[in-house]
Amino acid sequence: MNKIIYLFISGILVLAFSCCSASKSSIKLEQNPPFKITNAFYNTWVGGQPGVKGYSVQFEIDNSNIVLDSIYFRNMSAKLQKDISTLKNVYIGTFILPNRMKDYILHSDPKKEFRNELPDISKKIPFQLNLNEAVISYIVENSTAYYKVTNVVELKTTGKL
Template sequence: MIILNRVYKSASLLFVLITCTQCAGSQQIDKKNPVEIKEAYFQRWISGVEGGGSGLMVYIEINENTDVQLEHAYFKGKKIKLDHKASELEYVGHYSVVSKRPELIMSDNPKEEFKNKLPDVEEKIPFKLKENECMISYIKNGKKGFFKLDNIVEKEMEAYPMQRRQ
């Protein structure tokens, strides 16, 4: 019984150590960027329509198309998906904050309150970044990697019109 207990504890400890080292090793940050960045900046935006929200857009322009696919930008505490058209050399990430809160159902009947939508919980980013730093996740040859961009420039805020043009 004592031997079985020791084997169980050793196996558990080994499992925990392997799991922790795998997690730590999976987020190695590359010293050199896998793509040449021509320009990287972000721009805040605000909607002129009530409930239209606000947010920011991240722009990353590369010098040439490569086999590297940029996936996400970790910027200002947010994880932002990067979109890319094959014919273009620019990746764009959109982050939106909807200013209109959904109505809550308040009722004496608890079953009615179950119809309330749960609030969206933002994923906490796994990096500690300075104010103007951005971490980029990418895929190259089926392997995921990360690299950091320093000094992301902020361009003038974009204010969208209050009404749609007719």
């Protein structure tokens, strides 16, 4: 009787661990999307307040029938918005970086540290990306697909007006 229980519990554990490993790779990247990216770049921007900064990532595609949905870039994600100021198929994703200019109270008495904000523990994106890589999601035939862009160029500003 003990052998049957042992085999039953072992079988359940094997099934549980095999299901966990399968769920990690559920997002498949497309190799040949139904569009071509004609321009992909990003630039950094600084806001008017201290510590306000971020990235603006822009993609131009050649197929007007495809709708770009989201972008994953530098361990962040954002919705892509179509740029209506141009006749081209341009999509822009804006990332606001967290403000790191915070005053923390460090004291031996934990009660005096009560007003400190908790650190931002953002969820990880489901992709491993280099600094110049991004993954865009797009909608085709009422389903979401993903494509990895490997050469997102940084657009440098001169700083001169």
